[in-house]
Amino acid sequence: MVSAGARSKNLKLGELLVTYQLITRKQLEEARRLQDQSGERLGSVLVGLDYISVDALLDSLGKQYGRPTVDLFKTDIAPKFLDLIPLEKMKKYRAIPYAISGQRISLAMVEPNDLAAAKELQFILGMAMELHVAPAFQIMAALALREKMQGGPTRAITGQQILQVCTGKVRAANLEAPDIEELFSLLLQEDASDLLLVAGAPPSIKKNNEIRRLSSSFLTPQQVKVYAQKLMSEGQLKRFIQEKELDYALTIPELGRFRINVYRQRNSLSIAVRPIIDEIPSPEKLRLPPWLADIAMKSQGLILLTGPTGHGKTTTLAAMVDIINSRCKKNIITIEDPIEYLHRHKSSNVNQREVGVDTDSFQVGLRHVLREAPDVIVIGEMRDPQSFAIALQAADTGHLVLSCLHANNAILAISRIIDVFPPEQQRQIRVQMADNFLLVLNQRLVARKDGKGRVLAYEKLTNSYRVRNLIREGKEHQIRSLMQQSMEDFESIDLSLARLCIEGTITTEAAMYYCQDEVFFNDLLRKGRGLLQQNTALR
Incomplete structure (x- = not known):
């Protein structure tokens, strides 16, 4: 026994x-x-x-x-x-x-x-x-x-x-979870980019690309579920149950507007919250290059803003739309998921359509957009072959198209669009890309040396005769090596990072984290600092 x-x-x-x-x-x-x-x-x-x-x-x-x-x-x-x-x-x-x-x-x-x-x-x-x-x-x-x-x-x-x-x-962990509005207030007070609510960890904020956990208990799956239910309407809750993830904008009186993403992971819920700034920042405040406004004023073509999540693509896109809205008399149609920045009608009409509210999906919205008399089409994010195809068609038929895309650098963005299509269509897509794209701007937000937020570093690829030929011939992978020293049609992010280092805006360590070619970057740094010392001596 x-x-x-x-x-x-x-x-x-x-x-x-x-x-x-x-x-x-x-x-x-x-x-x-x-x-x-x-x-x-x-x-x-x-x-x-x-x-x-x-x-x-x-x-x-x-x-x-x-x-x-x-x-x-x-x-x-x-x-x-x-x-x-x-x-x-x-x-x-x-x-x-x-x-x-x-x-x-x-x-x-x-x-x-x-x-x-x-x-x-x-x-x-x-x-x-x-x-x-x-x-x-x-x-x-x-x-x-x-x-x-x-x-x-x-x-x-x-x-x-x-x-x-x-x-x-x-x-x-047996303490009560913080009130959701308290967490939203703290997010704003800390001037953080995101609030993250995940079971098994305390509430966290993301500031300068780093997670910081708050002094609180770790959240249980039930507590996160309660947060999610408080943040969703009945209709949104039904959509979430069907799709298992939901992206939408939420307005909280006295606090402002927020982008909310609710998703499932490990059989529990998680929530990501990002504050939406009501005022669209000026190009000067964002430290956008002056030539970007000239490209935004073009009458037709494709402009792509690329980079990882959380590095300011949506904000740059909003600033470019505001430039067009302020200076041109155009009919602007946007398709966004969700709408983040609200544009007032200025010199242009701005029609903002939100996926799930004003249209069922990006695909459905884009399918009808050419019938809505647009001069400028803004696609919040291109995600599938249908979006890419319609964007290229619109640019090919005399419209200005602006969109965001996840890609690690400007050249990979071109390759990604081409590769998403079947092999038998890629030749045609190469020709359309070569003829119609105006700019690929790849950006990173890098922590400032003084600890006061982040600063923009960018890589640009503009459509020149040389670039056009390389794309048509399927040699876009050669653009970086052939044009690394050029600033006319291609400017490497390494050059932008080196410039910020020489100015003293960012540290070398922060720059190295984002540079594409360490040897090229160090060479730029060495030459730039040498010229700076010569100029100082001459003074």
């Missing part, structure tokens, strides 16, 4: 807790889902969710491992014990000595039944050990406190200190 203790040793922690009716099956499933998101140990997640107490977790761990337990929240660790084992070994085996009884050292471990770890630790200590099991979050908190002492005198670690470290991490 198998004893209850033997059965406990054979059960995993979650099943053991359900067997002893300490948690429900539903609570276990939610904790496991959150564990997948956060990477925490299951016991840490359960305590964080306030489904079990530390005492209940210790009791269950003792049954699971068949070992004595220790609550480090109630244990003070003297300095003499903290120096017995090198810190890197304690971190490797998640073990920490905390007491001595007779000729035996008491050792708290996350995995006390790891025989290889126990053997090496005993060799280091040179004496007998008594292995106790402790919760992972307590061990990791104690080791974090020990690591802070590196380079200084070893001091005692108290149970109260371990508890304080855990309060902002595991144990904080």
Whole structure:
């Protein structure tokens, strides 16, 4: 007959807790889902969710491992014990000595039944050990406190200190999630580009292309679901259930307009929020090159703005539309998903159509756009062969077409459009591209050296006789090497980055992160700084 203790040793922690009716099956499933998101140990997640107490977790761990337990929240660790084992070994085996009884050292471990770890630790200590099991979050908190002492005198670690470290991490998860409007307000106060709400992590903001987690509990799948339901109308919720993702604009009184993207991941929801600035920034404020306005005033052709998400393509597109709106008498039709910047009618008429509200899709909207008497067609993002084909057709029939496209550089943008079509159509598309594109502007927003936001670096490819021939002949991959030194029809992003470095606007390290050709970039930097020193000496 198998004893209850033997059965406990054979059960995993979650099943053991359900067997002893300490948690429900539903609570276990939610904790496991959150564990997948956060990477925490299951016991840490359960305590964080306030489904079990530390005492209940210790009791269950003792049954699971068949070992004595220790609550480090109630244990003070003297300095003499903290120096017995090198810190890197304690971190490797998640073990920490905390007491001595007779000729035996008491050792708290996350995995006390790891025989290889126990053997090496005993060799280091040179004496007998008594292995106790402790919760992972307590061990990791104690080791974090020990690591802070590196380079200084070893001091005692108290149970109260371990508890304080855990309060902002595991144990904080039973606190209420911040109010959604508070998070939106914080997003604006911090002048951040995005708010990210993901199960298994605290609410986060993205500023200068870096994630910063807020001082809050990690979010549960249910909390993110509640946020999403608050941010969606009934109709939007139905669309989300059907499509499993939704992109739309939301106006919150007294706060402003936001672009919201709700999507599913790992069987839970995630939300990305981006503030929409009501005022369209001027080209001067965006540090756009002066020649861009001249290209925006062209009567026909294709202008592509490319680069990664979050690097200002939509803002540049809005600034170019505003230039046309202010200086020309045109009929402008936009198709956007969602509408971000609202354009007032100035010298031109601006008709803004939102996917899901004013038209069913980009494809449907573009299919009818040529019947709407457009002079200028603005496509928020080209995503499929149909969008590319209609854009090229419109440019070929005397319209100015502006659009955004995800591509790492200007030349890859050309290749991507051509490659999206079947081989039998690519010859025709090459001819249309060569004849009709005006500009590909690839941009990056790079962190400023002074820490005051980001600055634009760009790569431009304009349609010249040389560029046109290379595209027609299928040799667009040669454009960079053949024209790297030219600034007439092609200007590499490396040149823009080098210029910003020489001005002192950005650091060399920040520039290197985005440069395309390190050798070329370093050569530009060397030459530019040499010329700068000569000019300074002449003064």
